[in-house]
Amino acid sequence: xxxxxxxxxxxxxxxxxxxxxxxxxxxxxxxxxxxxxxxxxxxxxxxxxxxxxxxxxxxxxxxxxxxxxxxxxxxxxxxxxxxxxxxxxxxxxxxxxxxxxxxxxxxxxxxxxxxxxxxxxxxxxxxxxxxxxxxxxxxxxxxxxxxxxxxxxxxxxxxxxxxxxxxxxxxxxxxxxxxxxxxxxxxxxxxxxxxxxxxxxxxxxxxxxxxxxxxxxxxxxxxxxxxxxxxxxxxxxxxxxxxxxxxxxxxxxxxxxxxxxxxxxxxxxxxxxxxxxxxxxxxxxxxxxxxxxxxxxxxxxxxxxxxxxxxxxxxxxxxxxxxxxxxxxxxxx
Amino acid sequence: xxxxxxxxxxxxxxxxxxxxxxxxxxxxxxxxxxxxxxxxxxxxxxxxxxxxxxxxxxxxxxxxxxxxxxxxxxxxxxxxxxxxxxxxxxxxxxxxxxxxxxxxxxxxxxxxxxxxxxxxxxxxxxxxxxxxxxxxxxxxxxxxxxxxxxxxxxxxxxxxxxxxxxxxxxxxxxxxxxxxxxxxxxxxxxxxxxxxxxxxxxxxxxxxxxxxxxxxxxxxxxxxxxxxxxxxxxxxxxxxxxxxxxxxxxxxxxxxxxxxxxxxxxxxxxxxxxxxxxxxxxxxxxxxxxxxxxxxxxxxxxxxxxxxxxxxxxxxxxxxxxxxxxxxxxxxx
Numbered sequence: 001x002x003x004x005x006x007x008x009x010x011x012x013x014x015x016x017x018x019x020x021x022x023x024x025x026x027x028x029x030x031x032x033x034x035x036x037x038x039x040x041x042x043x044x045x046x047x048x049x050x051x052x053x054x055x056x057x058x059x060x061x062x063x064x065x066x067x068x069x070x071x072x073x074x075x076x077x078x079x080x081x082x083x084x085x086x087x088x089x090x091x092x093x094x095x096x097x098x099x100x101x102x103x104x105x106x107x108x109x110x111x112x113x114x115x116x117x118x119x120x121x122x123x124x125x126x127x128x129x130x131x132x133x134x135x136x137x138x139x140x141x142x143x144x145x146x147x148x149x150x151x152x153x154x155x156x157x158x159x160x161x162x163x164x165x166x167x168x169x170x171x172x173x174x175x176x177x178x179x180x181x182x183x184x185x186x187x188x189x190x191x192x193x194x195x196x197x198x199x200x201x202x203x204x205x206x207x208x209x210x211x212x213x214x215x216x217x218x219x220x221x222x223x224x225x226x227x228x229x230x231x232x233x234x235x236x237x238x239x240x241x242x243x244x245x246x247x248x249x250x251x252x253x254x255x256x257x258x259x260x261x262x263x264x265x266x267x268x269x270x271x272x273x274x275x276x277x278x279x280x281x282x283x284x285x286x287x288x289x290x291x292x293x294x295x296x297x298x299x300x301x302x303x304x305x306x307x308x309x310x311x312x313x314x315x316x317x318x319x320x321x322x323x324x325x326x327x328x329x330x331x332x333x
Numbered sequence: 334x335x336x337x338x339x340x341x342x343x344x345x346x347x348x349x350x351x352x353x354x355x356x357x358x359x360x361x362x363x364x365x366x367x368x369x370x371x372x373x374x375x376x377x378x379x380x381x382x383x384x385x386x387x388x389x390x391x392x393x394x395x396x397x398x399x400x401x402x403x404x405x406x407x408x409x410x411x412x413x414x415x416x417x418x419x420x421x422x423x424x425x426x427x428x429x430x431x432x433x434x435x436x437x438x439x440x441x442x443x444x445x446x447x448x449x450x451x452x453x454x455x456x457x458x459x460x461x462x463x464x465x466x467x468x469x470x471x472x473x474x475x476x477x478x479x480x481x482x483x484x485x486x487x488x489x490x491x492x493x494x495x496x497x498x499x500x501x502x503x504x505x506x507x508x509x510x511x512x513x514x515x516x517x518x519x520x521x522x523x524x525x526x527x528x529x530x531x532x533x534x535x536x537x538x539x540x541x542x543x544x545x546x547x548x549x550x551x552x553x554x555x556x557x558x559x560x561x562x563x564x565x566x567x568x569x570x571x572x573x574x575x576x577x578x579x580x581x582x583x584x585x586x587x588x589x590x591x592x593x594x595x596x597x598x599x600x601x602x603x604x605x606x607x608x609x610x611x612x613x614x615x616x617x618x619x620x621x622x623x624x625x626x627x628x629x630x631x632x633x634x635x636x637x638x639x640x641x642x643x644x645x646x647x648x649x650x651x652x653x654x655x656x657x658x659x660x661x662x663x664x665x666x
Contacts (some may be wrong), residue, residue, distance in 0.1 A: 036637075068517065120387065133576055147514060147522050148522045180565075180567060181561045181565060184401065186404055186439075188480070189480050211564075211565070211570070211571060211572075212564065212566060212567065212569035213569065213571045213575070214572060216569065216573040216576040217572050217575060217579070226512045227514065228513075228521075228562075229513040229562060229565060230545070231515075231544075232513075232558075232562060232566060233545060233565060235545030236545035236546065236548055236549065236566050236570065237569065237573055238545070239545060239546030239547060239548060239550050240549040242546070242549075243466055243549040
């Protein structure tokens with residue numbers, strides 16, 4: 001399977017995307033990666049890669065790329081030779097089975113829609129992130145494909161999230177909730193309450209509102225919100241993790257007792273940290289476009305890119321796009 | 334100083350409010366608390382309190398109270414003898430220096446505006462919560478007085494937050510940021526970007542956008558968002574804390590090594606937990622109304638009510654309301 005990787009996307013490009021692609025190819029013998037980006041910068045990074053892996057890494061040269069400051073839709077239209085655009089073009093032209101980028105989220109979403117098109121019945125795609133908790137893995141959707149949205153967009157996120165969890169994550173009758181500022185029906189704004197009424201009348205297993213506190217404990221299989229809220233929430237969780245670990249380090253530096261404790265607890269703490277390290281773990285599928293597009297965290301290092309490539313490969317193998325298209329077409333609501 | 338306490342507000346009323354009032358009076362000899370609520374239920378809870386404290390607890394009997402399901406504005410107008418309404422009336426009538434409630438947030442806000450009135454120059458009050466981090470204490474405002482708001486409301490939250498941090502928390506030239514889904518100016522929705530332009534032109538120390546991850550690490554002194562976002566964020570943090578501690582307990586139960594480590598680390602972990610246990614720590618002042626109104630967490634136990642009474646007392650001693658009124662009147666923008 002050939003996947004296209006936007007080698008210029010993300011804060012640590014092109015080094016980390018290259019290293020991530022090498023890692024993925026090392027462990028997945030069926031994988032080939034097209035590294036789309038500036039050949040002059042990419043080739044030296046691949047100089048010492050073993051021939052077995054190197055033969056499966058294809059540099060697709062372009063000097064243009066999209067920065068984090070670029071306006072998403074404008075750059076996607078104007079920068080026709082940008083690394084992201086070319087990676088998406090490869091998916092459209094069936095040269096690549098899917099693509100991965102750690103770059104500008106807005107551009108990835110705009111590009112996904114512009115180049116690949118939307119799945120019939122979906123007005124706006126959504127980014128869904130799996131949240132691991134004690135009891136289950138929940139899908140939080142949308143975490144940044146939109147900023148604000150209409151009730152119909154929230155409803156479509158609910159539908160796609162439900163399809164994803166049922167068909168791709170194997171959860172029978174996934175429970176779906178809207179994220180709100182309280183459990184009672186009087187909570188939420190007009191958009192959220194209108195979506196609630198549509199979802200109540202649908203055939204989805206809609207359970208009403210959940211609150212912020214219910215997200216990390218995994219109260220439902222799917223949690224729906226607009227992209228502003230999902231983004232802020234996810235990054236808050238990230239910052240909180242960093243904050244807690246920073247405080248821990250500080251405490252451990254200051255006193256002796258926790259140092260002893262730490263030696264015994266380190267493996268467990270590491271595991272916890274990984275568990276709450278949402279985005280860095282891998283990639284987020286852009287649900288609702290006609291192709292496999294995986295958004296990796298902007299700060300992705302090699303491990304995260306490696307994981308994002310695995311997520312893309314899995315999504316392709318599971319026929320993710322086709323499944324969503326078929327299920328949306330069935331109505332499902 | 335006499336403070337009015339809505340003894341029927343919150344999930345654990347009237348037991349925990351009563352116990353909290355007792356605790357506060359035990360340690361603060363100048364404090365008197367008017368316990369507003371059903372005398373038949375309150376009196377037995379006070380039966381064994383020492384006479385020194387009991388003499389400073391005054392039961393103000395009423396059988397009516399506002400539930401979590403009640404519509405805020407309707408219940409505030411109709412339930413004129415509700416415990417919350419009477420507590421606010423006592424503040425208005427200067428019988429009480431301030432009031433505390435762990436009840437229905439919407440009703441507390443609506444009641445604050447209806448009974449006490451808004452400070453001139455403030456269209457809608459905001460709830461500000463201190464967020465403790467490694468480097469500083471930031472004020473997150475609003476965490477639930479509003480759901481959505483207009484740019485002018487966000488600007489007024491920024492102003493009140495800045496006044497609060499400068500005059501009441503002793504931070505010179507507090508830095509103020511808007512919470513957004515990215516740092517670049519192209520991020521945010523129309524409301525947030527309009528507020529950004531107004532704040533840029535103001536005399537506040539406005540530093541632009543911060544992201545979710547910047548909140549727990551304390552990047553700025555004041556973080557401004559609408560009440561939906563602040564509520565979801567705060568509760569997400571709460572749930573995450575519970576989730577992490579739940580996972581830790583599970584790991585510790587399952588294996589032996591972490592048990593040993595835990596013995597050494599427990600004091601530190603406790604401290605961390607308390608640090609991120611935002612709302613339960615105490616109360617949140619409703620900024621922008623003509624009186625001291627402190628909202629305590631709905632799940633408040635005695636300790637939290639005790640702390641909320643302390644926050645109210647401190648706010649009164651610091652002339653919180655007068656300070657905000659005077660500073661807003663000066664323009665300050």
